Amino acid sequence: MIITFKQTVTPEIQQAFHSKFRNLRKQVFMSGLRMAVVGLDQYRFTDHESEVIEQIISETPSYVQASRNFHPADSTVQLPHSKIGANAFTIMAGPCSVESEDHIRRMAEIARLGGASVLRGGAFKPRTSPYTFQGLGEKGLRYLRKAADENGMDVITEVMDETHVPLVAEYTDVMQIGARNMQNFSLLKAVGKTAIPVALKRGMAASIDDLLNASEYIASNGNTDIILIERGIRTFDHKYTRNTFDVAAVPVLQKLTHYPVIVDPSHAVGFRDLVAPAAYAGTAAGASGIIVEIHDRPEKAVSDGPQALKPDDYLTMAKCIAALRKCMESWED
Amino acid sequence: MIITFKQTVTPEIQQAFHSKFRNLRKQVFMSGLRMAVVGLDQYRFTDHESEVIEQIISETPSYVQASRNFHPADSTVQLPHSKIGANAFTIMAGPCSVESEDHIRRMAEIARLGGASVLRGGAFKPRTSPYTFQGLGEKGLRYLRKAADENGMDVITEVMDETHVPLVAEYTDVMQIGARNMQNFSLLKAVGKTAIPVALKRGMAASIDDLLNASEYIASNGNTDIILIERGIRTFDHKYTRNTFDVAAVPVLQKLTHYPVIVDPSHAVGFRDLVAPAAYAGTAAGASGIIVEIHDRPEKAVSDGPQALKPDDYLTMAKCIAALRKCMESWED
Amino acid sequence: MIITFKQTVTPEIQQAFHSKFRNLRKQVFMSGLRMAVVGLDQYRFTDHESEVIEQIISETPSYVQASRNFHPADSTVQLPHSKIGANAFTIMAGPCSVESEDHIRRMAEIARLGGASVLRGGAFKPRTSPYTFQGLGEKGLRYLRKAADENGMDVITEVMDETHVPLVAEYTDVMQIGARNMQNFSLLKAVGKTAIPVALKRGMAASIDDLLNASEYIASNGNTDIILIERGIRTFDHKYTRNTFDVAAVPVLQKLTHYPVIVDPSHAVGFRDLVAPAAYAGTAAGASGIIVEIHDRPEKAVSDGPQALKPDDYLTMAKCIAALRKCMESWED
Amino acid sequence: MIITFKQTVTPEIQQAFHSKFRNLRKQVFMSGLRMAVVGLDQYRFTDHESEVIEQIISETPSYVQASRNFHPADSTVQLPHSKIGANAFTIMAGPCSVESEDHIRRMAEIARLGGASVLRGGAFKPRTSPYTFQGLGEKGLRYLRKAADENGMDVITEVMDETHVPLVAEYTDVMQIGARNMQNFSLLKAVGKTAIPVALKRGMAASIDDLLNASEYIASNGNTDIILIERGIRTFDHKYTRNTFDVAAVPVLQKLTHYPVIVDPSHAVGFRDLVAPAAYAGTAAGASGIIVEIHDRPEKAVSDGPQALKPDDYLTMAKCIAALRKCMESWED
CATH class of the missing domain: 3.20.20.70 (Aldolase class I)
Structure with missing residues (x-):
């Protein structure tokens, strides 16, 4: 799953998501406003959490960090x-x-x-x-x-x-x-x-x-x-x-x-x-x-x-x- | 075999070569001063014949007419x-x-x-x-x-x-x-x-x-x-x-x-x-x-x-x- | 679509199905009790028709006559x-x-x-x-x-x-x-x-x-x-x-x-x-x-x-x- | 090169060959009566040496030890x-x-x-x-x-x-x-x-x-x-x-x-x-x-x-x- 946060998200909130998924024993990767959670296809977010989420992509390729979904701009x-x-x-x-x-x-x-x-x-x-x-x-x-x-x-x-x-x-x-x-x-x-x-x-x-x-x-x-x-x-x-x-x-x-x-x-x-x-x-x-x-x-x-x-x-x-x-x-x- | 004739060769002489190889039951193709004889690897030319020959290429690919040896310039x-x-x-x-x-x-x-x-x-x-x-x-x-x-x-x-x-x-x-x-x-x-x-x-x-x-x-x-x-x-x-x-x-x-x-x-x-x-x-x-x-x-x-x-x-x-x-x-x- | 008829089907009834699909400009092939209709995925059969149908396979490979679905037994x-x-x-x-x-x-x-x-x-x-x-x-x-x-x-x-x-x-x-x-x-x-x-x-x-x-x-x-x-x-x-x-x-x-x-x-x-x-x-x-x-x-x-x-x-x-x-x-x- | 020695060869003689090739900075491998010398295509043996040699194979594949030339019998x-x-x-x-x-x-x-x-x-x-x-x-x-x-x-x-x-x-x-x-x-x-x-x-x-x-x-x-x-x-x-x-x-x-x-x-x-x-x-x-x-x-x-x-x-x-x-x-x- 790739989560794109809204611009308004704070580092603390991102960190809270991160910890939560780590506690579920998932690998988590960050790239700017995007967070990839390996092996998670579905998740029921609270209303509170949903407020900071811009978009959720459920199906991601196994090479999630390499993908344009996770990092749309060219990297250098x-x-x-x-x-x-x-x-x-x-x-x-x-x-x-x-x-x-x-x-x-x-x-x-x-x-x-x-x-x-x-x-x-x-x-x-x-x-x-x-x-x-x-x-x-x-x-x-x-x-x-x-x-x-x-x-x-x-x-x-x-x-x-x-x-x-x-x-x-x-x-x-x-x-x-x-x-x-x-x-x-x-x-x-x-x-x-x-x-x-x-x-x-x-x-x-x-x-x-x-x-x-x-x-x-x-x-x-x-x-x-x-x-x-x-x-x-x-x-x-x-x-x-x-x-x-x-x-x-x-x-x-x-x-x-x-x-x-x-x-x-x-x-x-x-x-x-x-x-x-x-x-x-x-x-x-x-x-x-x-x-x-x-x-x-x-x-x-x-x-x-x-x-x-x-x-x-x-x-x-x-x-x-x-x-x-x-x-x-x-x-x- | 591909024979390249000298510039001085006449159409009649080329024709004579052609007939000769046809009599040997070989397929013969012409392109300008070049003559391809299919399936002929060696041939003992007379001194007279050799005089009009510029070059002989014995080994030719099976696609002889397509080859640059037979037709060096780009065809259009x-x-x-x-x-x-x-x-x-x-x-x-x-x-x-x-x-x-x-x-x-x-x-x-x-x-x-x-x-x-x-x-x-x-x-x-x-x-x-x-x-x-x-x-x-x-x-x-x-x-x-x-x-x-x-x-x-x-x-x-x-x-x-x-x-x-x-x-x-x-x-x-x-x-x-x-x-x-x-x-x-x-x-x-x-x-x-x-x-x-x-x-x-x-x-x-x-x-x-x-x-x-x-x-x-x-x-x-x-x-x-x-x-x-x-x-x-x-x-x-x-x-x-x-x-x-x-x-x-x-x-x-x-x-x-x-x-x-x-x-x-x-x-x-x-x-x-x-x-x-x-x-x-x-x-x-x-x-x-x-x-x-x-x-x-x-x-x-x-x-x-x-x-x-x-x-x-x-x-x-x-x-x-x-x-x-x-x-x-x-x-x- | 492959239709498997019941054992009780008569040649006349099979022929009626055949004519019907031909009228829809479909190619139809028969093999025993099986009928393949090329390019037909769905069809609403009448109750009367359904009575003689044992099974319908909607998705068939493009090589329908070659398929085991159409002809389960080895052909010789x-x-x-x-x-x-x-x-x-x-x-x-x-x-x-x-x-x-x-x-x-x-x-x-x-x-x-x-x-x-x-x-x-x-x-x-x-x-x-x-x-x-x-x-x-x-x-x-x-x-x-x-x-x-x-x-x-x-x-x-x-x-x-x-x-x-x-x-x-x-x-x-x-x-x-x-x-x-x-x-x-x-x-x-x-x-x-x-x-x-x-x-x-x-x-x-x-x-x-x-x-x-x-x-x-x-x-x-x-x-x-x-x-x-x-x-x-x-x-x-x-x-x-x-x-x-x-x-x-x-x-x-x-x-x-x-x-x-x-x-x-x-x-x-x-x-x-x-x-x-x-x-x-x-x-x-x-x-x-x-x-x-x-x-x-x-x-x-x-x-x-x-x-x-x-x-x-x-x-x-x-x-x-x-x-x-x-x-x-x-x-x- | 693969050298096959005659049955009459002694370990000492084989060892002498081995040392000689090692001195030429060649890798040498032994298998029974056969000796592989990597990267050596030609060598002028003395008459004395030739007496104990049964056969010489000059061209060997790069996988010399794996080859049947070097080890003819099935290995187990x-x-x-x-x-x-x-x-x-x-x-x-x-x-x-x-x-x-x-x-x-x-x-x-x-x-x-x-x-x-x-x-x-x-x-x-x-x-x-x-x-x-x-x-x-x-x-x-x-x-x-x-x-x-x-x-x-x-x-x-x-x-x-x-x-x-x-x-x-x-x-x-x-x-x-x-x-x-x-x-x-x-x-x-x-x-x-x-x-x-x-x-x-x-x-x-x-x-x-x-x-x-x-x-x-x-x-x-x-x-x-x-x-x-x-x-x-x-x-x-x-x-x-x-x-x-x-x-x-x-x-x-x-x-x-x-x-x-x-x-x-x-x-x-x-x-x-x-x-x-x-x-x-x-x-x-x-x-x-x-x-x-x-x-x-x-x-x-x-x-x-x-x-x-x-x-x-x-x-x-x-x-x-x-x-x-x-x-x-x-x-x-």
Whole structure:
């Protein structure tokens, strides 16, 4: 149940409702004038109580905090150098893996040159095979942080493991949950207990509802600084693209949830020459940003080389995206 | 095998090659200086023959005529009022079904107002259940033709049935093959024997290769005026969208084939409020046009009402697409 | 709406109901004491009428004739040499394509030796590429019929094309509709107008409802001698199997429909060494039979060689299936 | 590379090879006379070395320890009361969740009555929504262990979380990794470091290769007591079944790997009345066992009630499976 209070409600009255539902052993969440009570479908309010209630929504999705019913306005995630969501558009760029101190620094410069305000790079890598490069670990985090700081950028990097959360939290501005861990509920709970924004990637076979329910594991633990990432789903056709880029998930999610939605064209398509068209598609569909992989010598990249944009292509793409966004801003007049 | 002749080759010499391969019982196709010989991987040419040969490509895809190897430049389909492909962008719009003479006329006016040069409308409808509306038949074709003519537009309509090909050919400028008939090879052969351009929709579970092989059934029967339509594929997620719009299929197809590729956001997403974002995505990904369903009273439409755009929304979308296209044209400088 | 009449109803009274609904322009179908009225949800019957009515089911699936509500008992398809459905188990076997008079005769002998009572073989082949073998046509049908007759077997063969229906009907006992034509509605209507039993293969991306609705195109044209074939669906995983064998579709379909359900392990898995386990699985899941491809020299087969069982493997498999069936018959005691 | 030594090789010589490759910084695994060297494709052996080598396989799959090349014979997992794999057939049964001490005890008795030697039950539950029952935790483990011990059974239960591994290891004979955690690589490494057998469920969108690569995360950490579970994959059709039961994965996996493969019909189909046919299918396809959910009052179950078999249905199914297995044993003669 979601209760919308009248403007006239006082904090004390809201607190009284809160206590009452807690006494019924219900989980209660607040967002401005709205109160969500999990697992409560019906309730007989006293006349006195009804006076402060504007509206009651009985049927709510299981991802109640993520829902527009609970939080109608777009939510935004504020980082030191970036604002994500609402009318902003954010570019996150960088190599798949942090490879060396020097390399990540050069990639950061290129990323920034294209307008990226967030630097990506993996220090802990979720690889299909245990025998391939697993990332530089803490050393990688250190290099990544330094490269971002030198360029006035924020950091996004993946955390794969509940036990690494405190370590990764020391270095990053956004903790990324990878597609393979989207339903690693222990990890979701762990990042939900931190105050670090979380970027949650859609799993390969995750429905829209699955993704939003996964976000609820983070929110129900106290952290609502959440960004959702569409990165392609697994379908019958993966000969010419690595995944199927579900671009319509952008407006679908924006209808259902207030969290910012960004797209990852690199993983969605998996081949360099398709990344830019996919990025344009995601931008035009209304995404709040993109996250892309870049590399100066992709043929030598330690991971995911085939999908990394070369610097020149990245810069050209960034210019086109800027033009698209400018065009789109004029639509709203 | 694809043979590229030197500029100096004469028609007589080309004809000699042609006859030679025909005598080997091979199918041979010509496109400018290129000759495709189906099923021939190796051949020992005489010195004399080699003199006129610029290049030989031994390994060719089974969809040889569709391939960029055989026809490197974009091909275009010329209709009385529209040019489809290359640098052009074409809007096709109209109701799902032709419902009445008056209705299709009103829809045609709205379609044209938004910049559409092709009027769509179904007279023979492929419905999942035999007990639902199956279309007005020839009467519908007549109304559709008339409405298009009055508005200076071309006609696209579906042909479901080999035996209907001559009838539909009398009324339409483009024969559409629906997703469910994409591998109805008898129908493909039949339209391949006409001189009417064919718009081939990707099947629900058709891979990119399946689509191009299906186009080859049309081309191998003599008709290479082919348009490909991405209209969404069937995946595990169909709660909030009817299909999954595979927007990356646009650049993938453009890489492999010279045929124009357009997108059908209406069927791809299936719900009115998602059509515009999907259309923008398809446009930004580089499609040569869109085909969309419009209806003035979608709740009364005899088929596919939920996905039909209302006139105002269609006109707004058309304006945004025009702006997008203008923006994209500036990229090429 | 499905009306179940009381045992006491007379043909005249049933006819009166029939005429009445026809006058309301409704399609009406009869099966014993049951009458289905398409598109009628509610009706106010007179007291007099109500006296002969046992039960009324208002909500019926769109595939009303296929449904168990309309025809609770298993239906069977009777061929000269085979009874398909109910407690029977039928083996259909033969090569993918009819290759020559001699070859199909030898294959027929092997098929019969393994207990097959129906001989399969394609004379018109739906091939992905137009440049591959398309079948022997009428000559193939003639060889197939002769081989079956010599061995006291029935014939099943594919019809791909509405215009071929009369020709194929001359030679076959069962007309097969291939997966790619499952929603070729013109073809479904055409075979629905014949009196020849139809075996309808599930399309690669066809849901259970799609398959049953497709069967309704046949039934609504008068032909209810229908067999359904599960032959694998297209999913994300097609590296080690050609399709994904949806074995649970067998009990699902048996719950919803009275038509016999058989399985095609050859196309489902696509590789010889997996055919037998898949056939056992389908048998154990309760299928009414299997249809399998056999070939004495699969490496020389003109189509689908990799999935053809060699004679010895076929005979071993057939023996195991016979044992399985015997085991399963004892369950019912 | 996989090296097969001659029978005459001594441990000392094998050790010499081992050291040599370790010095090249390669991971080396041994299995009898076979040695796998990860990431080594070519090597020039001395004549002296070549004398003890029977065979060299240069190209190996990334899941080298799982492969039949490395371990040709079926491997088995020995528990106190069960042997899993090779010619054995194992039934694992129990409720989805441990609900109470009394309930799990009653379920254990029924499970055993049907021939199950392993008791299943969840104490930590991976639920889609954070607001639903998450399991009894350690209390649940205690009840489960006790119920198994009282009935002379082994225990299988899920571990969701790296930090819970030591706790769960205290109580269980087999640690189950759920489908959602199949690529939770940190968890896989953690269970790989224990000596407790691991049952790894295939992820919803996991290819066969993904599953085997995931198993390699366990094996490469030292634990090769691995059981693979096919539990249905996510496809376009989930109206009448929860997932699509990929029964052909059983023979596919058995061809590629030596680990025992069992099937989980409960999760694969998701509805009680389809569980038995799916279980028969899996058995007939050659699985080494089944894992099923049972409940005496499924409508009151705290999780997954709709797919739980009632005791009577379970016992009937168990009897039929026993008959099937007996029938299948006779095939091998």
